[in-house]
Amino acid sequence: MIKKITIVGGTHGNELIGPYLIRKLEQDKSFSQSAIPVDYLLANTEACKRASRFIDADLNRSFTDEILNNNDDSVYEHRRAREINQLLGPKANNDRFIIDLHSTTSNMGMTLIVRDQAAFNLQAASYVQQHMPDVKVILSDRDKSFSRTLNSLSDYAMAIEVGPLPNGVLRHDQFAETEVVIKHLIDFTLMRHSQQPTALPRTIDVYKVTERIQYPKSDDGHLSAMVHDSLQDKDFEGLKPGMPLFQNMDGTVTHYEGEPGFPIFINEAAYYYENTALVITRQETIALTG
Template sequence: MSKINNVAIVGGTHGNEFSGVYLINKWQQHPQLIARPSLKVETVFANPKAHGENKRYIDADLNRQFSASNLADFSLANYEQSRAKALHQQLGPKSKPNMDLVIDLHNTTSNMGPTLILLEQTPFYKQLAAYVTMQMPEAVVFLDEPEEDMSNHRFLASCGKYGVLIEVGPQPQSVLRQDVLEQMEQMTGHILDFVELYNQQDLPELPKQVEAFLYLDSIKLPLNDKGERLAMVHSNVQDNDYQPINTGDPIFRTFMGEDICYQGEKTVYPAFINEAAYYDNDLAMSLLDKVYLELE
């Protein structure tokens, strides 16, 4: 078992997601709060320019710039593309990362509560998920769409040997909420505690099975031929992240008051419902499958 020595906690990947920004500022002033005996923990402010302008990003979504092909293409040189290359050298490079673990902090406008997003399903990630949910029962485990080659992953967290995202909501863009910030801080602390215990080979007995939600697909708001929106997320779905949607359940309501129902054959579980940041792509929600992680 190789130990986790170097950890980076990243805030402000999206400039208008405030909890991570303010926590990074706090920890930079009080590093003892994130110190653990076996770890070297660094804090990183990923996108200070976007935060300074109170925007999600300046030119492009920073959290979609970390595929190997993008990082190797120096003609991609707008602000976030250039920032990604600098962060990759600091945290990675992916072929031999400087960071054993990257924890990337995010807020969502959706009612997802404290969510732990895992990039892979290896034994380390499964143990981490089991520990966090044991310590924080309200936490939800979200499994990202699997990548055959992690070098192609676009998320910032993929720069490290291991990478996770903490996604907490609901929180409006450019706003702070005490409950959301404290949940983010609490989950970060549990992850650091897990890594310390992991290094010392002193983990408590963990549950053998952990409920999780596996990303399947994202669906868009209904549009007409001109790309104009025809409907909105149905009130039955709104704020009900991780609650089941069955065949025939209404998921959209047109502006004329008609329901549009889910036509899929299997029960799915939505997340990122009506996420404000995804309106530029007309995305309405992600659809997930409920699965169970089996610990060895």
């Protein structure tokens, strides 16, 4: 049962929409009279000051049981993950709906990343899609025990990804669109809370991650290829075997050889750290229960 809603910004300190949006909603007192209390959290406060993704480690990979249960203070984000677990958790406690605001340099438009521990998450995503048909839904891993993200603190959780947006930049159109998504999510939560009937479709189309494609590298550790121009900005468009994947620095082209799928996070800046050039998903239609 959802008793609180927390809107999180700045889990990555170089993604500016979240921090500025929670600041605005707090100042506007937009949800201050809500039947379910709505509060706000600036997650990676130190990285936000520097407008960098993180200080020592990615905060959104730091919510594992191993990190939450140890006492090593050497990594700033691990300390901060434990603080946030105290504020929003503990991890097994499920009375809170967490909405974590992100942006991506990829051309993904407005995307909701949903965990399927609770039927509520997909229902809420479906409600957003009723009002904003272009919104895409990514369904992430079922198994919470492997989960490392801030959203793993509750079964009721969703990440909003909006793009394309360069890091360290605030864009008015995407800022406004993210605010609309939040309003729909809170409306839906309140309707469910008041047991107001909300007609939803019987199914929802989601994208599930099947593969991460790595950049080729030269012996000295530099990228030896770029995402091919014909694939750039084609997030959620079909990728089939034989289509161009990489433009290699030596002038040759590497073609895609995997299963047909829908690429996402194409040429995402943050994934250069992990050497991931793009992520392949498959589309699946899922029954909406409850």
